[in-house]
Amino acid sequence: MSKIVIDREKCTLCHACLETCPFHLFFVEGSQVRTRREEECMACGHCISVCPAAAVTHAELDPAGFLPAPETPPISPEALYSFLRSRRSCRVYADKEVSKPILEALIDIGRFAPTGHNRQNFEFIVIQDKVRVQKLSQAAAHFFFHDFIKEVEASPELNPLRRMIPEFRMDYEFALQGRDRIFRGAPVFILRHAPAAVAASVDKCLYAIFHMVMMAEVLGLGTCLNRRFILAAERSPEIAGELPLPAGHKIFGCVTVGFPKLRFHRMPPRKPPNVKWL
Numbered sequence: 001m002s003k004i005v006i007d008r009e010k011c012t013l014c015h016a017c018l019e020t021c022p023f024h025l026f027f028v029e030g031s032q033v034r035t036r037r038e039e040e041c042m043a044c045g046h047c048i049s050v051c052p053a054a055a056v057t058h059a060e061l062d063p064a065g066f067l068p069a070p071e072t073p074p075i076s077p078e079a080l081y082s083f084l085r086s087r088r089s090c091r092v093y094a095d096k097e098v099s100k101p102i103l104e105a106l107i108d109i110g111r112f113a114p115t116g117h118n119r120q121n122f123e124f125i126v127i128q129d130k131v132r133v134q135k136l137s138q139a140a141a142h143f144f145f146h147d148f149i150k151e152v153e154a155s156p157e158l159n160p161l162r163r164m165i166p167e168f169r170m171d172y173e174f175a176l177q178g179r180d181r182i183f184r185g186a187p188v189f190i191l192r193h194a195p196a197a198v199a200a201s202v203d204k205c206l207y208a209i210f211h212m213v214m215m216a217e218v219l220g221l222g223t224c225l226n227r228r229f230i231l232a233a234e235r236s237p238e239i240a241g242e243l244p245l246p247a248g249h250k251i252f253g254c255v256t257v258g259f260p261k262l263r264f265h266r267m268p269p270r271k272p273p274n275v276k277w278l
């Protein structure tokens with residue numbers, strides 16, 4: 001039985017479904033649009049979204065899940081430019097908890113990031129328990145600023161990190177005084193993980209994380225991407241043991257979330273782009 005159904009009464013033969021389908025599953029036979037090789041369909045929903053007559057349905061896609069798309073981009077170029085330019089990493093957080101509905105809103109929008117072959121294999125770990133956040137911060141600080149320094153000193157491969165050793169030593173002193181030098185006092189951090197063996201995992205994790213970062217901004221939250229914790233979790237069995245990661249999965253995205261204590265009054269300049277126009 002066909003999982004893609006075209007309502008002949010509604011179809012106007014505009015062929016938009018033919019044009020949009022990435023796998024060319026639609027074709028014309030006589031005066032009808034038909035489908036073939038449906039087993040290759042990745043259920044991206046382009047055919048349904050693009051049909052002006054709402055003539056296409058898909059057995060795996062709930063019609064109620066399709067919301068009306070805006071006719072024109074809902075954000076002006078100027079507003080988007082200003083929004084993207086004003087986003088800054090937050091490393092100073094207010095002493096205020098982030099509620100679960102807010103965190104759920106972040107995860108929700110993370111699901112709409114692109115994934116290779118529309119796999120949507122989104123898996124997140126949200127660490128919102130204060131004691132757990134602190135424990136993992138301390139463990140990561142010990143690993144990063146103490147154990148990892150020895151690795152950096154011994155390994156020629158890690159040579160580029162050598163210039164950071166004085167900074168790591170200072171961070172270690174701070175961490176010993178109980179200051180959070182990993183998550184910078186953020187009440188929550190979110191991990192996005194995916195199969196280690198899949199080459200595109202790193203991209204799709206960062207896309208999802210950045211969707212969440214954008215939503216956090218408009219909800220008045222501050223965020224900061226965190227590579228330090230990923231490195232620590234990758235190399236320290238103690239930290240990895242605290243995280244419910246499925247076998248074969250790796251963390252590819254980590255972001256801290258909390259309400260910012262400080263407001264940025266100015267947007268900084270950046271280096272001019274290095275572009276080759278061909």
Ligand SMILES: Cc1cc2nc3c(=O)[nH]c(=O)nc-3n(C[C@H](O)[C@H](O)[C@H](O)COP(=O)(O)O)c2cc1C
Nearest residue numbers: 087088089090091182184224225226227228229230
């Ligand atoms: C992949 C990646 C990893 C990062 N890891 C860290 C981190 O571990 N700790 C941290 O404080 N900032 C981290 N950052 C934030 C950068 O330092 C920050 O984006 C950069 O300095 C520019 O500042 P802005 O985000 O405020 O514009 C990371 C950023 C990226 C893109």
